[in-house]
Amino acid sequence: MADTFSLQRVLETFRSSLSEKKEVYIKYYIAGWQELVAFMNSLGNVFSFISKDVVSKIQILENFLSGENRSHYVTIQSMVKYELENDLVDLTKRGSHPESGCRTLLRLHRALRWLELFLERLRTSTEDSKTSVMCSEAYNESLAQHHPWLIRKAVGVAFCALPGRDTFFDVMNAGDHTQVVALLGESLPLIAEVYQITEDLYAKNNLLELP
Numbered sequence: 001m002a003d004t005f006s007l008q009r010v011l012e013t014f015r016s017s018l019s020e021k022k023e024v025y026i027k028y029y030i031a032g033w034q035e036l037v038a039f040m041n042s043l044g045n046v047f048s049f050i051s052k053d054v055v056s057k058i059q060i061l062e063n064f065l066s067g068e069n070r071s072h073y074v075t076i077q078s079m080v081k082y083e084l085e086n087d088l089v090d091l092t093k094r095g096s097h098p099e100s101g102c103r104t105l106l107r108l109h110r111a112l113r114w115l116e117l118f119l120e121r122l123r124t125s126t127e128d129s130k131t132s133v134m135c136s137e138a139y140n141e142s143l144a145q146h147h148p149w150l151i152r153k154a155v156g157v158a159f160c161a162l163p164g165r166d167t168f169f170d171v172m173n174a175g176d177h178t179q180v181v182a183l184l185g186e187s188l189p190l191i192a193e194v195y196q197i198t199e200d201l202y203a204k205n206n207l208l209e210l211p
Ligand SMILES: CCCCCCCC/C=C\CCCCCCCC(=O)N[C@@H](COP(=O)(O)O)[C@H](O)/C=C/CCCCCCCCCCCCC
Pocket: 007, 010, 036, 037, 039, 040, 047, 049, 050, 053, 054, 107, 108, 110, 111, 114, 135, 139, 143, 151, 155, 162, 172, 211
């Protein structure tokens, strides 16, 4: 991973995550999240409880990717098939498989929806738009529905420490504001496609509420 965040690289990793058959490569999906975590770390310690959670989930998936059953963890589709066929997923309450690939990836999948909603707000924002408002609106429409009160409160506090819109645009390292907006316009359909493919797969297999 490079030192400085670049929106272009996030776009490339999510683009690489889609196979010709429209399956999602876990390796690149994780790489996209690693880029985003690097960005979040650059925002300061107030976000460390969030990035630690993402890093631990990335680590769980990386262990599957390099473990003895790695051939089943190439795509999200192959992972779901393998874990379901071999009863490796806690479907209704946490039991012998508390850290299955399916439930771990589901947490990142829900966060991807937050990202999509937030970036769409950023893309269409105006000079006086507040990142904290855009972030919390996107959060309330997505992840918040899956988080208990205490987490929602902590996340609300963290949002207040977000830098302004101009800083976000600069940190993306994608040129001037017009170029950033154009790149966001290119990135969002890709992120949305990866999200939708995963959502449909999880819905088809009744995996959207894994404990
Ligand atoms: C393109 C540049 C601009 C955007 C860059 C954004 C970078 C964001 C990077 C990561 C986003 C956060 C991902 C959060 C994943 C949360 C997964 C989750 O829901 N975990 C909870 C449930 O897990 P289990 O307990 O069931 O294992 C866990 O309880 C949560 C813990 C921490 C709170 C997570 C809050 C997420 C808030 C999302 C907004 C992040 C704001 C970042 C600001 C840029």
